[in-house]
Amino acid sequence: MEIMDVINEILGQSRYLGSYPYFATVKQGKSEGGAIAIVVDGDRSAVILFSRGEPTGAIYKDRQGALYGDSAVLKISDQDDYELYAVDRKAVEIVVAHCRVFNRGHFPHNLSADIPEIGAKRRMPGVLSLSIVQNDLQQSGVRVSIRKGRQVIASDVTTGDGKVSFRLINGPYDVVVASRTGETYSFLVDFNGKRSELIIELGGMTDD
Structure with missing residues (x-):
């Protein structure tokens, strides 16, 4: 049984809370021990799982596959409206074991209800979009990783048009590109949320 089939079975036995905009899901679900928010739009679906009012798991599925x-x-x-269900927390944890989110700062505009640290430097989330090009050709199927120090915090493969996007907090990152020929390229990017689109030429980098 696929994980989405498991979720659908759980939702069929759960209490429906209503339809809410993205930012309202945590407010409505925080009083529940467990909750699942889901949106289905054609071939695209997204699921956010809450445990004790905090987002702890996520699933995204489209015609290209599941993440x-x-x-x-x-x-x-x-920008989506989510169907929200109150779910037994143990059932949520079973699903979260397969889709746990370790960095909650990746959620758009920080969906977490955590209170920000007073006096801390404000960290602005945003989307860094990269276009990978080599010899004027867009590079599809290329693995791109985002590193912070020695830790890989995100990794994805470019689409058919050579593009890939990451949701990041502002700050410096290493962008590591593994070409289809096995060569590895590394670029330092200081992401501040204002410059969110870059063209990376394997052999150089330019602003879009």
């Missing part, structure tokens, strides 16, 4: 956890969050849109 889980942190990778799924990067595809979630804050």
